[in-house]
Amino acid sequence: MTHTDVLISGAGIAGLVAAAGLAAKGLTVTIVDPSPPVQTAEADGSDLRSTAFLQPSRVLFDKLGLWDVLSAHATPLRALQVIDSTGWPPVETDRRVFKPADLEEDVFGWNLPNWRTRATLADDLAETPGITLRLGVGFAGMLARDDEVRADLSDGSRITARLVVGADGRASSVARAAGITMKTRRYGQKVLAFVATHTAPHHDVSTEIYNSGGAFTTVPLPDHEGAPASAIVWMNGGARALELYGLNDADFGAEMTLRACHILGDMRPISPRRMWPVVTQTAQALTARRTALIAEAAHVLPPIGAQGLNTSLHDVSALLDALSPDPGAPEGLRIYETARAKDISGRAAVIDLFNRVCKSDAAPVQALRLAGLRQVHDIAPIRRTIMRAGLGPLNQNT
Numbered sequence: 001m002t003h004t005d006v007l008i009s010g011a012g013i014a015g016l017v018a019a020a021g022l023a024a025k026g027l028t029v030t031i032v033d034p035s036p037p038v039q040t041a042e043a044d045g046s047d048l049r050s051t052a053f054l055q056p057s058r059v060l061f062d063k064l065g066l067w068d069v070l071s072a073h074a075t076p077l078r079a080l081q082v083i084d085s086t087g088w089p090p091v092e093t094d095r096r097v098f099k100p101a102d103l104e105e106d107v108f109g110w111n112l113p114n115w116r117t118r119a120t121l122a123d124d125l126a127e128t129p130g131i132t133l134r135l136g137v138g139f140a141g142m143l144a145r146d147d148e149v150r151a152d153l154s155d156g157s158r159i160t161a162r163l164v165v166g167a168d169g170r171a172s173s174v175a176r177a178a179g180i181t182m183k184t185r186r187y188g189q190k191v192l193a194f195v196a197t198h199t200a201p202h203h204d205v206s207t208e209i210y211n212s213g214g215a216f217t218t219v220p221l222p223d224h225e226g227a228p229a230s231a232i233v234w235m236n237g238g239a240r241a242l243e244l245y246g247l248n249d250a251d252f253g254a255e256m257t258l259r260a261c262h263i264l265g266d267m268r269p270i271s272p273r274r275m276w277p278v279v280t281q282t283a284q285a286l287t288a289r290r291t292a293l294i295a296e297a298a299h300v301l302p303p304i305g306a307q308g309l310n311t312s313l314h315d316v317s318a319l320l321d322a323l324s325p326d327p328g329a330p331e332g333l334r335i336y337e338t339a340r341a342k343d344i345s346g347r348a349a350v351i352d353l354f355n356r357v358c359k360s361d362a363a364p365v366q367a368l369r370l371a372g373l374r375q376v377h378d379i380a381p382i383r384r385t386i387m388r389a390g391l392g393p394l395n396q397n398t
């Protein structure tokens with residue numbers, strides 16, 4: 001049986017960043033994942049979501065020396081624009097622009113395609129001393145004792161570890177093995193994620209356009225074959241999402257151009273479409289004996305305001321800060337749980353409420369959404385507070 005200080009289940013972006021941080025602390029880390037990273041956007045199973053990494057995530061990347069390998073693929077976010085709209089085809093009712101200068105920053109963050117981030121991190125970690133990447137092998141079960149965990153892997157091998165980190169996504173096998181249950185809220189919505197080109201430039205601005213059904217978000221990417229390109233995240237009621245998913249590219253592009261209120265000119269999809277159910281899901285505990293959950297294993301949020309993976313990287317920072325030389329010792333796990341529980345539940349509650357208000361067809365709720373947008377933007381102290389809360393952990397900002 002082999003031994004490692006920390007076993008990480010899940011080589012998604014969060015698991016890989018956690019591995020880099022734990023190895024930097026001098027720990028041996030083994031990371032397992034049944035699905036190796038893909039090398040192109042077109043490959044089967046490619047994660048076509050993109051992540052707008054906000055300032056605190058960049059700080060973590062810098063600290064771990066990861067920004068050097070990621071920066072070549074990053075597009076800066078110079079402003080966030082929020083548009084309220086009504087009816088179909090949507091008519092713009094109001095627009096507000098949030099600028100990083102309000103927080104004395106040049107940019108809010110940097111956008112990277114998820115498949116690219118994952119592949120780049122995995123390549124980098126393959127060369128990092130102290131890290132063993134076992135791609136193609138999954139976590140299958142464990143027996144946690146006071147001094148160590150014995151874990152079974154999907155290839156029939158076993159490994160012992162002083163800490164198991166569950167970074168294995170929304171259906172976490174580690175959470176299940178540790179007996180940690182999930183609280184899940186469904187909205188009847190689905191979200192489509194894909195890449196599109198458009199005839200008008202994005203000027204490095206990310207835009208969220210609200211309408212009944214949910215948000216339509218554009219996030220700037222580098223040009224594609226000479227045309228401006230953006231990652232698109234489009235939330236809808238389930239039936240409408242399925243209808244859009246089934247359209248041919250020309251009809252889908254026409255619907256998208258209308259939904260975007262023409263702000264990016266004529267739009268055309270240039271990637272397959274991926275679809276996810278929209279849920280808020282929170283783990284009822286973040287830790288168990290010699291076990292910690294991070295990222296979507298601990299919390300899944302509706303894709304609004306670039307919160308999901310950024311919240312996950314706050315988990316990674318908190319875990320790195322909490323662990324003692326014996327990484328799975330109870331005191332460190334208690335510190336981690338305390339550091340993250342309030343931020344996760346607060347952020348989940350705010351985004352849940354926001355999503356329910358944003359997707360509503362009811363005229364009074366739509367009026368409330370518009371009034372809320374104006375108030376959040378036009379009153380400078382509220383605007384700055386909301387922007388800071390969007391960037392960092394709630395318990396450091398409030």
Ligand SMILES: Cc1cc2nc3c(=O)[nH]c(=O)nc-3n(C[C@H](O)[C@H](O)[C@H](O)COP(=O)(O)OP(=O)(O)OC[C@H]3O[C@@H](n4cnc5c(N)ncnc54)[C@H](O)[C@@H]3O)c2cc1C
Binds near residue numbers: 010
């Ligand atoms: C449409 C959409 C847009 C989004 N946009 C943003 C955004 O702009 N900004 C942002 O911050 N967040 C965003 N999010 C959220 C973000 O994409 C997710 O939070 C993030 O990708 C999840 O990362 P993860 O590492 O937790 O999970 P995953 O990426 O799901 O990784 C989990 C890994 O665990 C592996 N695994 C599963 N089972 C096992 C097992 N038994 N053993 C070992 N490994 C296993 C899987 O193969 C996978 O590689 C968005 C989400 C959606 C749906």
